[in-house]
Amino acid sequence: MPVNISDKRETASHELPATPLDPSVRAARDEKIQIAMIALCGCWGCTLSFLDMDENLLRLLDKVNITRSSLTDIKRIPHRCAIGFVEGGVASEENIEILEHYRKNCDILISAGACAVWGGVPAMRNVVPLEACFREAYLDGPTAEPGVQPVIPYHPDIPRITTRVYPCHEVVKMDYFIPGCPPDGAAIFQVLDDLVNGREVALPGTINHYD
C-alpha cells in the first residue's frame, strides 16, 4: 500500500513503497556474509580500489552481500552487518552521524585508506582555519562574480563542515586499518578474504603500501 506522505514535513525516498526483490534472490543473499560500505571525506579512490580486486571481486561476491554502499541504492543499513568498509575521514556533521550509524550496525569496522586511517590529504586543511578555506573557495577566488554580494554556503539542506578533519578512530572505535593512498586492490581482498574465511588478518608487506 502506498503511504500518504502529504502530512509529513520531509519524506525520504527510501521510506517510500518500492518494488520488492524476488524472494528467492533475497533468500540467497541473506545466507551470505553481510557487508556495508561508505565513502566519507575522501576521493572515492578506495571504493574504486575495491573494484580493483578484479576477478577476486566476483569470488568475494560468492560469499558476501553488499547492503548500503555508494555502489547500491540502499540508503540505510537494513540489518546487522558483519563488516563495515569505511573510506574517507570525518569532515562534516553528517560524516559523524553516518560513521556512528555504521558503528552501531556493524560487528567489525575497517578504516580503508589514508583518509580513514589518519585524515589523508583533506586533513592538510587542519593547519588552516576553516574560515580561511571558505573565504578562498567562495569569496576571494579569481572567478568570484564581479559586483555580486558573495555567499558562503550555509543552509538546512547541507551539513555543517567540521573545523578539523578527523581520522575515523577519533570518532568511533575502528577494528582494522588498511593503509595506502589508495590501498592496492590485492590488499583489500586479502583483508576481506581473511575476515570472510575466519582467518586472522595478515597483510603481507609485499602488498602493504603507505604512499
Place this chain on the structure above:
Amino acid sequence: MGKKLVIDPVTRIEGHGRVTVHLDEDNRVIDAKLHVVEFRGFEKFIQGHPYWEAPVLLQRVCGICFVSHHLAGAKALDDIIGAGYSTGVQMLPTAEKVRRLGHYGQQLQSHVTAYFYLIVPEMLFGMDAPPEQRNVLGLVEANPDLIKRVVALRKWGQEVIKTVFGKRMHGISSIPGGVNKGISIAERNRLLNGEKGLLSIGQVIDYAQDGLRLFHEFHEKHRKQVDGFAEVPALNMSLVDDNGNVDYYHGRLRIVNKNRETVFELDYHDYLDYFAEATEKWSYMKFPYLKKLGREAGAVRVGPLARVNVTKSYGGSTPLAQAALERFQAYTNGKANDMTLHTNWARAIEILHSAELIKALLNDPDLQGEQLTLEPPESAWTGKGVGVVEAPRGTLLHHYQANEEGAITSANLVVATTQNNTVINRTVRAVAEEYLGGQAEITEGMMNAVEVGIRAYDPCLSCATHAMGQMPLVVSVHDAQGRVVDERVR
C-alpha cells in the same frame, strides 16, 4: 500544505549529494535541487607548498579521474617553468604521447566504471526495479558473462594507467616539462597482445562495441522514454583541435549552440575573461557561467554529450568510433542533442573512441623516445600557468601561481561537474516535474528517476567540492510561499 521529498544520499555516483523536491498542495513541483554536501578546501591548503607538488596533491581531489587532475596540473606547471603552451613551447613528442596514453587509458577506465557499474543496471532492470537489484550485484545475478567482460575491460584500462603512472591510482608520470619515463616495447606489446588474465587490444575494442550495442538495444526497446527523458537545452563546450575535432588532451575551448554554431572560442589561458562562478547558500558546489551571457543563458554543458555535440568528426584514425559518431549526429539531423539519457550513448561511443585512440598510439614509435623532458633555463620562469584537459566528465581547468621561491601562492580549480551544476539542476527539475508532479502517490521508483537524470552526468561530487567539504545530495520541493512541500534525501 505541501510536501518535501528528499533523496539522501544520491547513490551510484562519486561523492556526496542530496536532492530536495518541494511540491504544493496540488502536488505540483515548486522547486527541485541537487545539493552538494561536501567541502574540502584544496585551494587554500595547497598554498605555500612547492609548485611541483600541486599535481601530486591535487590529483587526490578524485580517485576516478586522478589522471585528468594530474595532467591539467602538469600543463599548468609546464607554463610556470616556461616550457608550456602559454609561452609557445611545443611539448616533446614522447612526453606528449605518454601523457595522452595515460589520459585515454583513464577515459576508458572511468567511462567503463560509470557506464557498466553505475548506469547499465537501470538499462537492464528499469528505473523502478527493486533498489537492491539496480546495481552490480544484480548484474552478477542476471548476467555473469557480461560482468566478467566488464571486469576484464576495466582491468585493462587500469593496466594502461599502471603502465604509465606506476600504479593504478594516484601514481606519478608527469613532471614539469615532460614525463619521468617512456613506454618500453615489452610494456607496449603486453597491452597490444594481452596475456593470461589480460585482454588484447582487439578484445578491448570488441567489448567496447558490445557496450555500445547494449545501448542501442535498450534504445530500440524504450525509444520514447529515452528520448523524452529530460530534454534540457544548454550550450555545449569542449576542447577542439585545429580541425574542430575533439581533442581530450589539448586545444582551444569551443562553445556551440543548438545549431552547433560556434558562439565562443577561446584560448583557455584567457578563461577569466569569459567565466565567473556564482555561489548559492544551499550547495557547496559553485555555478560557473559565461559572463557575457549571464547565469541563465550562459550555463554550459560539458562531458560526453557536449563533446559529441561540439566535434566535427573524429578524424581518420578511429573508424569504428567515427561510424558510431555519424550515427549519433544523424539522429538529431546535425543539431545539438539535448536529450539527457543520450549522454550514456555518447559515453559508450567514447569508450570505443578511447580504445581506438589507444590502439593507434600504442603503435607509435615515439612512445619509446628517449627525450622525455624539456628543461628551460631559470630565466624562462613565468610563475603562472593554466592547464585544461577534457576529463571523462568534461572540461577540467587548473590555474596556479607560484612565487620566485617556487611556493604556490594561489590555485583555482574549475572541474567538469561544477561546470555542469546548472544543467544538472535543470535536469533534476525537469525529471521531478515529469515523474513527481501531479502524482497522488509517489514511489521509490519515481524518485529514482531523478537520480537517473543525475547519473547521466556521471557527476563527481568529490571533484566538485575540492574547495572544502562534503557533498550530500538532497532533492527538495517547495511551495509557492517558499515552504518546503516535499523533500527526498538519499
